[in-house]
Amino acid sequence: MRRPEELLIEACLPVLPAGSGVGYAEDRRTSIYPQAAALAAVTVVDGLVSAAAIGLVNAGPCPVRARAAEGEVVGKPLSDSVITAAAECAAAVDGRGRPAFRTLARRALTQARDRVRCEVPRARSGAQMGLQDQGSGAGG
Numbered sequence: 001m002r003r004p005e006e007l008l009i010e011a012c013l014p015v016l017p018a019g020s021g022v023g024y025a026e027d028r029r030t031s032i033y034p035q036a037a038a039l040a041a042v043t044v045v046d047g048l049v050s051a052a053a054i055g056l057v058n059a060g061p062c063p064v065r066a067r068a069a070e071g072e073v074v075g076k077p078l079s080d081s082v083i084t085a086a087a088e089c090a091a092a093v094d095g096r097g098r099p100a101f102r103t104l105a106r107r108a109l110t111q112a113r114d115r116v117r118c119e120v121p122r123a124r125s126g127a128q129m130g131l132q133d134q135g136s137g138a139g140g
Contacts, residue, residue, distance in 0.1 A: 023112035040109045047077050056093055066105065
């Protein structure tokens with residue numbers, strides 16, 4: 001837990017594996033800050049979700065993982081009905097069953113499903129990107 005005098009200066013995030021996708025949805029009706037938000041990251045292998053993380057903003061005093069919702073998707077194809085079941089679980093995380101979290105979790109999971117990458121991009125050299133060697137100074 002961060003103390004008031006502490007400041008975050010660095011965060012290291014892992015590169016998601018092939019077959020991963022992320023989604024984010026927020027509700028900003030009357031403020032520059034979201035009233036509620038949901039983030040989802042999924043990894044799909046052979047058509048089934050092998051890993052999932054679903055986070056909710058403003059479901060508590062700090063961001064909350066919707067672990068029951070994650071359990072609804074792992075081991076299953078990411079179909080509309082599975083997404084709906086996971087969204088229902090996410091809505092219950094704060095104990096109030098807020099409809100906003102149901103809607104936001106559904107949107108975030110749908111985005112994640114739509115953004116699943118099938119290949120790991122390969123690093124390309126400057127020559128492959130059409131860049132030419134500029135040499136080491138004038139004349140060569």
